[in-house]
Amino acid sequence: MAQTGPHNRRTLWREPLLHFTLVGAALFGGYHWLDPGLPKSDRAVPIHIGEGDVRWLKQTWSSQWLRDPTIEELSGLVNDLVGEQLLAREAEAMGLGENDTIIRRRLAQKLKFLIDDTAQLTEPTDEELLQFYASHAESFARLGTVSFKQIYFNPEQHKDPAADAAALIVEIQSKENGGSVAGDRLLLGDDFQRLENSAVSRMFGDDFADAVFALEPGKWKGPVKSGYGLHIVMVTERTPTEPRPFDTVRDAVMAQWRNSKQEDISRAYLADLRNKYGVQYDESTKELLTPQSAPSVAAK
Numbered sequence: 001m002a003q004t005g006p007h008n009r010r011t012l013w014r015e016p017l018l019h020f021t022l023v024g025a026a027l028f029g030g031y032h033w034l035d036p037g038l039p040k041s042d043r044a045v046p047i048h049i050g051e052g053d054v055r056w057l058k059q060t061w062s063s064q065w066l067r068d069p070t071i072e073e074l075s076g077l078v079n080d081l082v083g084e085q086l087l088a089r090e091a092e093a094m095g096l097g098e099n100d101t102i103i104r105r106r107l108a109q110k111l112k113f114l115i116d117d118t119a120q121l122t123e124p125t126d127e128e129l130l131q132f133y134a135s136h137a138e139s140f141a142r143l144g145t146v147s148f149k150q151i152y153f154n155p156e157q158h159k160d161p162a163a164d165a166a167a168l169i170v171e172i173q174s175k176e177n178g179g180s181v182a183g184d185r186l187l188l189g190d191d192f193q194r195l196e197n198s199a200v201s202r203m204f205g206d207d208f209a210d211a212v213f214a215l216e217p218g219k220w221k222g223p224v225k226s227g228y229g230l231h232i233v234m235v236t237e238r239t240p241t242e243p244r245p246f247d248t249v250r251d252a253v254m255a256q257w258r259n260s261k262q263e264d265i266s267r268a269y270l271a272d273l274r275n276k277y278g279v280q281y282d283e284s285t286k287e288l289l290t291p292q293s294a295p296s297v298a299a300k
Helices: 006-013 016-034 051-065 071-093 101-120 126-135 161-174 197-204 206-213 250-277 283-289
Strands: 145-153 191-195 220-225 230-239
Touching: 051 071, 101 250, 126 250, 145 161, 145 206, 161 220, 161 230, 191 197, 197 206, 206 220, 206 230
Parallel strands: none
Antiparallel strands: 145 191, 145 230, 220 230
């Protein structure tokens, strides 16, 4: 029988595999010495895979591959899910999710979804809906419209477009039938029918829309300024804003009530969380959030 000499023993002690084996054995033995056998009730809750999880995996696979997975494929998906949950649970136990912006935002988003779902389950009474409808009548009204014609003055083609616009108004008014006068070409067109304020704003700008809705129908007025230049405008028809009967907009009232309720619940919940956890700011942070006075201009 071969004998192991001192040289061979020294070589064996230098082997990394032996070191790894000894360290592992020490850790394993230490764990069982410290924890000889916890009762089942004190051990970690096992990963649970239910029927709903398996159905979800099958549906996800089918939607991607347009067929049901085989038993082997489904088993692989389940094993992947188990591995994912094991890693996630251990990462959570190790605190790896702390100070992680992505995880924090995702958790906050999931809780926000739960809060929103709670609001969606709330059913208002008819009296509550009527009160909401009355206090937000403008939101459910039939908005007024305006029809108008415009003559455009391109500032790049006129030395004084304002003077030219004013002169053209005088010229049109002096003619018995108003005449037919062409302005500079505008791709949007010259004649517009039954547009709401928002539609006119999108085309010409807010100031132009407000000015047109304030004009007296039947007369050329201007110049009215838009983002394109100057215009003279004649309103040909105006329809006023009119309230819609509650019965015809009940669904819209319900939807808007739910959105409002959702915001109220979310604000109240956040207020409760502030009271529960508290919020502290460092003094340096407060300084950054305090409006600074305008910098003084050094005297020349």
